[in-house]
Amino acid sequence: MSKDKRLGPTEADRQRWHDEGAPVFDKIMERAKEILTEGDPPRVTLSDGTQVYPEHRMIVPETGMQKGYVVLADEERAKGFVRPYRDTYVHIKCGVVTKMGRTIAETYARDPFFYSGTYCAHCHAHFPVGMNGEFFWDGSKEKVGT
Ligand SMILES: [Zn+2]
Structure with missing residues (x-):
């Protein structure tokens, strides 16, 4: 049985998803930061x-x-x-x-x-x-x- 027959994504899949997903992830983090800042108690x-x-x-x-x-x-x-x-x-x-x-x-x-x-x-x-x-x-x- 070759290594490629395992269940789940390959390392290449993971890398591709990461690369494609990175801009989306950055946006999510940016928005999360905004929400956290909005929630700060007033100075x-x-x-x-x-x-x-x-x-x-x-x-x-x-x-x-x-x-x-x-x-x-x-x-x-x-x-x-x-x-x-x-x-x-x-x-x-x-x-x-x-x-x-x-x-x-x-x-x-x-x-x-x-x-x-x-x-x-x-x-x-x-x-x-x-x-x-x-x-x-x-x-x-x-x-x-x-
Ligand atoms: Zn009084």
């Missing part, structure tokens, strides 16, 4: 545009604010807002209005569900946002984070 920075560092959540005792706040990066916010730009909100518990920085306000406008809580300038502390949260956008009945 974030701190509100002043600097890199996120692990201790940014530490509270500054004098103000009760964090050392830094994470925002969506410039290029993410540039993709467009799904809510109006608003930068002032009311804390239900104390009735005081807090104004936030532009990059945080833009992050809310781009992704209303980005944050789980926010800061009250009167209470000097953070409280939850969302449907059951403690904040309304100033001048509206719309909860922050919805």
Whole structure:
């Protein structure tokens, strides 16, 4: 029995399939790379545009604010807002209005569900946002984070 009588493709077949298939394979890999990139989490920075560092959540005792706040990066916010730009909100518990920085306000406008809580300038502390949260956008009945 000669070697060529074995079942399955010959080495020549494999080589030919490989050569013919290579461009298709490259295209599949290219598309796979695109899909993987699309699935990447959005890039974030701190509100002043600097890199996120692990201790940014530490509270500054004098103000009760964090050392830094994470925002969506410039290029993410540039993709467009799904809510109006608003930068002032009311804390239900104390009735005081807090104004936030532009990059945080833009992050809310781009992704209303980005944050789980926010800061009250009167209470000097953070409280939850969302449907059951403690904040309304100033001048509206719309909860922050919805
Ligand atoms: Zn308050």
